[in-house]
Amino acid sequence: MSDDTAPDENWGQQFDRLPPTPDDRVVEGRPSREEVVDWWEERFGVDPAVFDGYTFWEKGAGKIWAFHGEVVDPIKVEGLGMRILRTRQRHWKPSTNAVQRFCGDATKNVIELSPGEAKAFVDGHDQQLDRWEGDWGYLTAAHEIAGELEPLGVGLYLHGELRSTVPKGRQEELVKLD
Template sequence: MKDETADDENWGQQFDRLPETAEDRVVEGRPSRNEVVEWWEERFGIDPATFDSYTFWEKGAGKIWAFNGEVVDPIQVEGLGMRILRTRQRHWKPSTNAVQRFCRDATKNVIELSPGEAKAFVAGHDQQLDWWEGDWGYLTAAHEISGDLEPLGVGLYLHGELRSTVPKGRQEELVKLD
């Protein structure tokens, strides 16, 4: 059991609310709520107001979760809302669920894939896409479906190659993609 007096340590078996600002931080390395919201705005152009009703939590080292509601802090549960981001590494990585949920309105770092490229992406295949002229790093891979641009998942773009990070259990072999 965690020593309840050790508030300045990260404990991987419970969710701890992110501090509002960096000045409020007591656990070294833990991002603040403001830093998380700013990252989504800077990386994908997501309006910060999108996250107004969400609380942010860390469980483990750098696994950030969003919860649309309020609960006691800290809380020992297996899951709380949706895992949205992995921090505590050089480049923060968004989760597939978060990109699919929040990046419908993204204005930056969205790579629009053709039907063939989208099929390859959701099947988990990496592909050479030298035509992309945007940022390198983690992108939202998207495809137009029924007139709307829909986020498919997270891709890692490096040296002209789009690497699919669609989790193996969610990869699909699509027969038809409109």
């Protein structure tokens, strides 16, 4: 931290550990570990125990990272673990990596895609899917692979349309999905 940055301010050049609870919050707007874990449980039905052993960090305004282990706090590094969530906006947005890593056993807001829908999704195409009867907003898009339902990434569902948020650099041409 620079000499002119108070410990109660967000500084985008370092990782700061999230406080355990909202009552422990020092930096205005920074989510707590409890709020992050609760969000994953409420939005996707992810068991909070999945996050045991992970520490949560903010770098920049609302970019939340998960790290499996311990390091000094604060820490000035370019990356620390995996970016899992974007907060400090109206709707929190999970990252593709986080959904693929933590939503394998998600029980809520998971839309199962057919082979053709899954291919279109990972290719970055938006598609009309009027069959979804769950919540609007960010969903886990999943497809059955080798007998298991696997998360492909994050989709944004609004007005009967599933929008792919698979990053352009991660979009893949899949030869066969079945």
